[in-house]
Amino acid sequence: MNTLEKLEWATIVGAAILLFGLSFMAIPLLEEIDNVQYYGQDPDYTVKVTSFQWGWVFTYADGHESGELIVGVGDIVRLEMESEDVIHSFYVRELGFKADIIPGKTRIHLIKAEVPGEYWIQCAEFCGAYHGGMRTRLVVEA
Amino acid sequence: MEIEEVKKEQAITKEHAPFYSSWKSVLFTTHHTDIGILYLTFAFFFFFLGGASSLIVRYALTSEGSVSPEAYAGAFTLHGVSMLFLFIIPAWAGFGNWLVPKYIGAKDMYFPKLNALGFWLLPPAGLLIYLGMPNVGWTMYAPLSVYSAGWGMDLTILGLHLIGTSSIIGAINFIVTIMKMKAPGVTYRNMPLMVWTQFTTAFLQALATPVLAIVLTLLLLDRNLGTGFFRPELGGDPLLWQHLFWFYSHPAVYIFVLPGMGLVSQILPSMSRQKIFGYSSIAISTALIGFLGFGVWAHHMWITGISVSARIPFMFMTMAIAVPSGVKIFNWIATMYGGKLKFSTPMLFCLSFILSFIFQGVSGVFLANIPLDYQLHDTYFVVSHLHYVLFGASAQAAFAGIYYYFPYMTGRKYNETLGMAHFLLTSAGLYTLFTSMLFLGLQGMPRxxxxxxxxxxxWNVAATFGAVLIAVGALVFGYNILSSWYRGPPVANKEDPWNLSKYGLREWPE
Incomplete structure (x- = not known):
């Protein structure tokens, strides 16, 4: 085995260790993202999210509806997301997450906004010609 | 013109009239080199059409409101469908047809008439797709594609069926040819690596393409006969589309790139003037990529809500596939180590191919990591990643292949200065364009x-600037190839235009 071949084997073993290590480290985080609790805490309230071509409606616990999602800062909000027609995807860049909403299924996700302000909620799955315009505000009230 | 050159010119024309000199021989030829040229011509015709639609996309994104949302959707769909199904797949079939029989010392493909059929299914397919003008994205996610009104979607489905049939026919032909027609002395242990990649690709096509046919048929039934495979209101599941579609389309990613790796594995050693380093590890990594490629499709579906326990094995498989890909990069670089590098146009494209392949590999590891994908999925990060594979790797390998084999195919030399201009424009454009997209993705721009x-x-302006550079480069390429094909200077030695024998190498087996 010459030097280059030794180097090649070292690269293979090194890359395998690195990649498998990255995968193992992702598992606990992944389980946390998809958990029904937010780092061990129960959600404070539920908001129903209805998506359609091309817009969003948010229904709160008291039956009140709005076109923008309004939450309190630090609240753990349970989103119950449904689609009326095709696949949409709920994406808030600052929260670092998106979730596909498949018609016929209810997608549950917990969010917690820690900084007051206004953020964009953007559809991230192509859902027809006006997909690009399908966005609204997430308002985090202090 | 020198007397010597006139003599060579006459020798070329006297040898035999090319098959494209009469319509009859174009339609009825079954010879593998002729079919190969037909495939390549078809592929590059759609490369220019697909490229034009990508320019419409870039124009729309830099001049707000000048392109309607409907036209924008049509343009990016047509770009994807053209480049994947009408450019890359036919281009690899073309190189395979021209090269595989020569590399294994066979006179022709095993089934020459099927071979011709495989090609002639493609022009009607291209026509159907362009008449259909699909506008739901090349992935055609249900139920959007089910509800898409009009005949367009149906015509597109039929066109894709024809392409699938052509793919399966071609794949079976390659498998049988490589298994049965190797000349004495050519074995699985020494056949050129280009043949190994075509062999693996053929297995992927033969095993995965029938699944594409199934899922397209289900969509056709849902659209026209009221079945409900993908319609939730009839008890169907939209996710079924994604599972079946990606079961084909992820192996298809390797169908798109493996033959390009094969070309690079031929060109790089020739231009480095020494033998390939680690023949067997490249061959084994090719087969391993092909095998693992069947077990990673769910990484297109990280955020669709499939269970954690289903996603974790796919994450490990996806990470694992980076290892054989890395092996190839190591071997290509080691092949150049200590060689007398000849920086001709094909060599430059090979070098840029390797750089792009590293870019896509690194961004691919980011995307494979599921928690990170919650942010990056369906953003321009993915668009950048896939274009580094499909343009940076596949298309640049096709350019390298065209330049490298041009003297073998036509007996003429292409214009090296124009070739260099094409390379400079393309690489300047591609790294500007796709790196801008990488930043857009990190900023959170959805695709x-x-x-x-x-x-x-x-960054969108920067991206469009890059796209324009690539487009100008492509025009230079088109002009160079057509004019050199017609009246380029004849090469001195058609059997060995790159002087490989001087360095103890040879292109074809003895």
Whole structure:
């Protein structure tokens, strides 16, 4: 085995260790993202999210509806997301997450906004010609 | 013109009239080199059409409101469908047809008439797709594709069926040819690596393409006969589309790139003037990529809500596939180590191919990591990643292949200065374009949107600038190839235009 071949084997073993290590480290985080609790805490309230071509409606616990999602800062909000027609995807860049909403299924996700302000909620799955315009505000009230 | 050159010119024309000199021989030829040229001509015709539609996309994204949202959706769909199904797949079939029989010392393909059929299914397919003008994205996600009104979607499905049939026919022909027609002395242990990649690709096509046919048929039934495979209101599941579609389309990613790796594995050693380093590890990594490629499709579906326990094995498989890919990069670099590098146009494209392949590999590891994918999925990060594979790797390998084999195919030399210009424009354009997209993705710009937040404007302008450079380069390429094909200077030695024998190498087996 010459030097280059030794180097090649070292690269293979090194890359395998690195990649498998990255995968193992992702598992606990992944389980946390998809958990029904937010780092061990129960959600404070539920908001129903209805998506359609091309817009969003948010229904709160008291039956009140709005076109923008309004939450309190630090609240753990349970989103119950449904689609009326095709696949949409709920994406808030600052929260670092998106979730596909498949018609016929209810997608549950917990969010917690820690900084007051206004953020964009953007559809991230192509859902027809006006997909690009399908966005609204997430308002985090202090 | 020198007397010597006139003599060579006459020798070329006297040898035998090319098959394209009469319509009859174009339609009825079954010879593998002729079919190969037909495939390549078809492929590059759609390369230019697909490229034009990508320019419409870039124009729409830098001049707000000038392209309607409907036209924008049509343009990016047509770009994807053209480049994947009408450019890359036929281009690899073309190189395979021209090269595989020569590399294994066979006179022709095993089934020459089937071979011709495989090609002639493609022009009607291209016509159907362009008549259909699909506008739901090349992935055609249900139920959007089920509800898409009009005949367009149906015509597109039929066109894709024809392409699938052509793919399966071609794949079976390659498998049988490589298994049965190797000349004495050519074995699985020494056949050129280009043949190994075509062999693996053929297995992927033969095993995965029938699944594409199934899922397209289900869509056709849902659209026209009221079945409900993908319609939730009839008890169907939209996710079924994604599972079946990606079961084909992920192996298809390797169908798109493996033959390009094969070309690079031929060209790089020739231009480095020494033998390939680690023949068997490249061959084994090719087969391993092909095998693992069947077990990673769910990484296109990280955020669709499939269970954690289903996603974790796919994450490990996806990470694992980076290892054989890395092996190839190591071997290509080691092949150049200590060689007398000849920086001709094909060599430069091979070098840029390797760089792009590293870019896509690194961004691919980011995307494979599921928690990170919650942020990056369906953003321009993915668009950048896939273009580094499909343009940076596949298309650049096709350019390298065209330049490298041009003297073998035509007996003429292409214009090296124009070739260099093409290379410089393409690489300047591609790294500008796709790196801008990488930044847009990190900023959180979702893909396939006709409008976007003002903060994304700067990088979009940079991206469009890059796209224009690539387009100008492509025009230079088209002019160079056509004019050199017609009246380029004849090469001195058609059997060995790159002087390989001087360095103890040879192109074809003895």
């Amino acid at each position: 396939r949107t006709y409008t976007y937040l003002p903060e994304f404007f700067t």
